[in-house]
Amino acid sequence: MLRDVSMSTIYLLVTSIIYFLCTKIVFDNIFLTSKVVVDEEFHLAIGQAYCKYEYDKWDPKITTLPGLYLLSSFILGPLKKCSIYYLRSINIGASVLNFYLFYFLLKKYNNEPAWKNIFSAINIALLPPLYFFTHIYYTDVLSVTFILLMLLFHEKKNNYVASIFGFCSVIMRQTNIIWVIMIMGRLVLNEIYECSIKNENISLINFTKNFTSIKDTCMGIVGNFFKKSTLKFWLGLFSYISILISFVVFVVLNGSIVVGDKSAHKATIHAPQLFYFALFSGFFGWPIFATEIFNFIKFAQKYLSTIITTLVLCVLIVHHNTLVHPYMLADNRHYIFYIWHRFYAKYESFRYLIVIVYIFAIYVVMKKLWYKNDVTYAFPYTFCVIVVLIMQKLIEFRYFLVPYILFRLKLKNVTQESITLEFLSHVLVNILTFYTFFSKELTWSNYDYPQRIMW
Known part of the structure; x- marks a missing residue:
């Protein structure tokens, strides 16, 4: 037993070190490539001010409370390390800590071998939108x-x-x-x-x-x-x-x-956000979702009237409640801009044809989440995801991060093949994401430095 515990601890430590070193290489290259990424122009200025204990400064374009800047002040202020590099580096430390927290929670929620939980933890840490924000000051x-x-x-x-x-x-x-x-x-x-x-x-x-x-x-x-x-x-x-x-x-x-x-952030009712979250979950968790395709087909055959009713309801929601935020149409520095313009806006039929994919993804999320009728987690989770998402008009991948992570942590009996494919796909998407970031420059007339594409 002691030997097993020691080996699992070594695996955990070695994995975290490798993760940190690989992340540090990407981090340094992003720093050399771009000193300011999109909304960092607001965050970095206030972060540096707070780091110097100048708490009276603020930017009205910032819409969140000052937790990030206060933590920067507590950690970096005494060290007098208030440069952009050190402000951004706070998220690397948080990302490594998240890896450990993912592991401890996975260990709490299932009886899988340690190596399997470590593998799943690194997969969640590498979740492409989350992993990208590890390298900037968000x-x-x-x-x-x-x-x-x-x-x-x-x-x-x-x-x-x-x-x-x-x-x-x-x-x-x-x-x-x-x-x-x-x-x-x-x-x-x-x-x-x-x-x-x-x-x-x-x-x-x-x-x-x-x-x-x-x-x-x-x-x-x-x-x-x-x-x-x-x-x-x-x-x-x-x-x-x-x-x-x-x-x-x-x-x-x-x-x-x-x-x-x-x-720019008025509360509204935007039910299709739940569909976009289901699609997000199905895309990044596709190896796990793919194992449920035949089960969904059998379910649909058995409850055909329910599926048809759900399909009609979802189509009506898409038709009457699809909202488009001006930011999403104007800001070509985010992937959602290209996804929307090349699919949803260009082909109106696409909005309706993809509804069956939404229904499949929702089916998988609900089936996996309500494992053995665990209402003490599934019920409050479902309620809170609905509330937090449908009140957002703007579609941002960042809004789906916490709901997806809380879902992924609770998955049980995930196969070794699914975890391996999940890892490979996350790595591939991250490579493509950073390649696009480094190689593609956008010119905005109101900036004297090139803009780049991010999540």
Whole structure:
């Protein structure tokens, strides 16, 4: 046993070192190629100001809270290392930490061999959109870090510490409040299970069809919950509620969830975002999704009327609720610009033909997520993904990162072949991404340096 633990630790350490060294090579080349990448022009200036303890400076074009800049100040300020290179390097450190957090959470969620979890952890770390942001000064990598820390400490039943990391995640990106709500929901459902379901042998899934029995069952669950729930649970719950209260106060005082330029990020209802997320998941997790093709065909044959109804509903949603943000049409520095113009905008029929792919991807996500009816994770996750995505008008791959990572971490029984193909495809996409970044220059009249294409 000791030998196995030692070997797994060595594998983990060696993998992280190789990952860091390879990332550092790419990082240095990006730094030599471009000192400012797209929105870094706003982030870097404020990051340098905070690093020098100039907390009174701000740029109204920044729409997120100053978590990234505050952390830069705490880490780099005492060292007086406030250059662009060191500001960007914070995300490399966060990325390596994320790799370890991915591994620990994968280990928590399944009984796979250590090497397999290490392999999956490196695959998630190499998720192309996430991996690209490792090399520049954006909030996404550190945002993921604090969400993972919150989730890990929650799984360790230390919700006080988890709530602190949850608060830090919100300071990074305001929309992370939804993942605090997810963890809080999971805490409540777990406590309900511990208090009533586990002890009373009552099923949350298979209710009887008799209304009176359903009502009695629910009353019994609620009664047991309040009778048997522990003080530790209530203190943990309050630690999350305190974050929600603070967030509500912030929104009321600020007048919006967005700081800075509110006009470009108005809340709306944009249901097709769920379809785009499903497509994102199917694309980057294709080796895993491909194993479900025949199962989906059998499901469709068995529940043909359900599939047809879903297909019609999705087509109606696409027709009536497809929204296009001006940024997406104008900014040719992002891949979504080219995807939209070359497929969705150029061929209107494409929007409808791809609906069946959306349905397949949603089927796989739901099937994998609701493994053995694990409602304590699947239900709050599903609810929170719907809420966080459909309120976004702008389509950005970054919005799908946390939902996909939380989905990928919970996958069980992933085959060695799927993990290997996942690794190879992530590496290939990253190579193509960085090749495009280094080789393709765009000229913008209001910039005296070339612009480049990124996620």
